[in-house]
Amino acid sequence: MPNITFVLPDENQVTVVANDGDSLMQTAVDNGIEQITADCGGCCSCATCHCYVTEAWKDKVDAPDEMETALIESAIENAQENSRLSCQIFITSELDGLVVEIPESDW
Numbered sequence: 543m544p545n546i547t548f549v550l551p552d553e554n555q556v557t558v559v560a561n562d563g564d565s566l567m568q569t570a571v572d573n574g575i576e577q578i579t580a581d582c583g584g585c586c587s588c589a590t591c592h593c594y595v596t597e598a599w600k601d602k603v604d605a606p607d608e609m610e611t612a613l614i615e616s617a618i619e620n621a622q623e624n625s626r627l628s629c630q631i632f633i634t635s636e637l638d639g640l641v642v643e644i645p646e647s648d649w
């Protein structure tokens with residue numbers, strides 16, 4: 543099962559074992575990453591699961607669809623080119639070693 547590392551806003555890192563098929567958001571929530579509040583439960587309507595995919599991984603994660611891109615642009619003040627909604631990234635074995643950064647709360 544893939545290992546995923548979350549870099550928290552205080553720069554502490556938490557590495558967890560993820561389940562194939564789970565979303566990155568669910569992986570964070572299941573492992574007590576409190577900064578990912580995921581208010582909408584993963585239906586791509588709240589943006590409270592925002593993260594940054596680190597440079598080394600941005601080409602290995604599937605690109606965001608139109609709905610995700612629109613929500614990032616409209617709801618996240620500190621959005622960057624590597625901003626993603628973690629509920630829209632699904633774990634596969636290819637993502638073993640993925641590192642994502644969790645920003646300070648956008649809310």
Ligand code: FES
Nearest residue numbers: 582584588589629
């Ligand atoms: S959990 Fe609401 S947009 Fe991802």
